[in-house]
Amino acid sequence: MVKRAIFIFILILLPTITLAQEDTLSAERLAQWNINYASYLIDVGKYLEALDAYNTAYEVTAYRQTKLKALLYKANLLATFLDAEEEALNIYEKIIKEYPEGEEIALYRKGLLLFETRRFKDAVMTLELYLKKYPQGRFRFQTEVLLEKAKKAIAPPIPKIKRPEVRVLIHRKTKEVKIRGKNLSINNHPFLKNEIICYLKNGKIHIKNTNFFSKSININAETPLEVIVKGKRKKLRGRIFIKIKENNLMVLNIVDIESYLLSVVPSESWPSWPLETLKAQAVAARTYALYQVLHRKNWDYDLVDYEGDQAYGGVDRETDRTTQAVRETEGLVLVEKGRPILAMYTANSGGYTASAKSIFKLYKSYLIAHPDPPSLKGKMAYWEKEFKVDQVENALRRIGLKIKGLKDIVPVEKGPSGRIIKIKIIADKGNGIFRTRTTLRRALKLPEILFSIKKFGNTFVFEGHGWGHGVGYSQWGAAELGKKGKSFKEILLFYYPNTLLKKLW
Missing domain, CATH: 1.25.40.10 (Tetratricopeptide repeat domain)
Structure with a gap:
């Protein structure tokens, strides 16, 4: 018994x-x-x-x-x-x-x-x-x-910051790349044609229809260079550097930072926005780029050419107004304690900027939470998403959380901006408390974590504000501030408090 x-x-x-x-x-x-x-x-x-x-x-x-x-x-x-x-x-x-x-x-x-x-x-x-x-x-x-x-108190000297060139990653892995430009030169030697086709063979970079081969290639021209890979084209200032990386060709654009910004500002902002807003974006983008240059010295590149770092659409995106914004702020950078700041920016803060400490558990005096009413007047300020219970379960399962019998999703921690930092999943299987950004937001592809959660029967409704991470500069908010007559300095200090504007070159 x-x-x-x-x-x-x-x-x-x-x-x-x-x-x-x-x-x-x-x-x-x-x-x-x-x-x-x-x-x-x-x-x-x-x-x-x-x-x-x-x-x-x-x-x-x-x-x-x-x-x-x-x-x-x-x-x-x-x-x-x-x-x-x-x-x-x-x-x-x-x-x-x-x-x-x-x-x-x-x-x-x-x-x-x-x-x-x-x-x-x-x-x-x-x-x-x-x-x-x-x-x-x-x-x-x-x-x-x-x-x-x-x-012996020997350490590397603190380097002085000079106007840098930036190394922009254009293509990480390809077997062939086509370059076009007027009066091309390869490794400082003139090339008689206006088009070069580079390909990888036997561990060397070869140029089609020539006997040339090398481990790396620098390509210059009198005009901006057109880079073509797999049918995708981008026209770029500066020079092109091609090297072998992991049995592929890595394509980099080496360009003066100010010339780089001529393409970034119109790629990140609407050229029709107020000039002071465009100037604020130019300073934020310059500061961000310089920060990456200083922190990636041992890398193959400083920046990628898409929104992972900053959108970089090439010469075809340039406009007179955005170029004026770059020219009129040349060399201006935001600093804190003498160092360029990590100038984070988001599409729309949803009416309240986020604190880096609450979102990412890292305090930065210039990335703090504060009301941002202008952002509520811009695009991407409001959104709503609906999901059935099984859709939520399947989405969470795809990121590795095996949830069955989902009953509810409850906020358990909020930041000073109202963003939901952590949620509690209540289910027959898979109960737990999780960080919202890396679980629920990622699984459901929600625009932001500044939202409310409602459940009606078998449906979850997320009503939210803002678009992005909410930390730092709000692009749509800056546009509204520009319309109100604020200067670019006022816009920057609103979104990056406790910083100084310094001309470095």
Whole structure:
């Protein structure tokens, strides 16, 4: 009788264990996806979105190894791309205290970061501690070199900012590219034709109908160059640089930053907008581009040519009014504490800008929440989406969350702007609290997370405001401010408070 009771108890318990295991694996799949996706987001300059992905991975996983990985990647992102060295150091301290298996790498990275930020006394203490704890460690040789330099207080000089060229990624992977232009030259040697067809063969770049081949090619012309890949055309200022990358051709446009902006501003704004609005967009885009140049020195490129960084439509998008806006703001950049800011901008804030701290868990004094009534008068200010319960379940399943028997979706955390930071999913299977941007918004492709959730029978209704992440400059709001007679300086300081406008060239 006792054995039978135990057997029945086990039968009752087993489904519960299985469901718990499935929920854990579902959350782990979501965590791993976000870690991998963050790499792509960094690749296209979406650093705060990548931070959000690492935060999601850390929060949803039940595995220590995944939590440790998310923390290490997050710290590297903060230090390398977000000028948030203190936050990165805090994470390394957390790893040292709570994750013994990650102490060695955290201790080394902490010492390296202290050295790079010129805190030599602290760097010496940390690096010496590393060598004491790990005399045969993986980073002992690098640590010894850094320690010697730190003791002598030797560090790379802080470079002065000069008017840069930017390296814009036009095509990441292709086997063939056609270039057209007047009086072409290849690697500074004249080319008699006005068209070049480059292709990859046997690990070399060849030019069709010639004996020329090389590992890389610089192409110049007297006129803007037309780049044609797979039938897609784009006419560009500057020069074209082609190199071999992962057994493909990588095509880059090397162009002066001011010439780059001549195409960006009309690609990101309506040329009919007030001139002061266009000037504000020019300064924001220049600041953003310079920020990427300074943070991607070891990369193959500084920017991509689409909205991942900034839309870059080429010469054919240029207009007289947007060119005037660029010319009249030449060299003007927004800075905080002497550094160019990460000039985030969004299509429409929905009437209230978002705080980077609440959305991405990173405080920036110039990316804070505040009312933005002008944005409500612009396009993309309001939207509504409806989904059946099974549509929501299927959408969440596609991103790795196995939800069955969905009952409700409830906001559990809101930011100061009213955006829903976290939601609770109530279901027969797959209950949990998740970050809204990286789960529900992504799964349903919602324009923003500034919304309300209503459920009518078998249908969820999302009524929202704004379009994008809501952080920083609102493009439609800036258009309305320009119509009200605000200057470009007033527009910029409204969306980027606590910053200074500085002419760098």
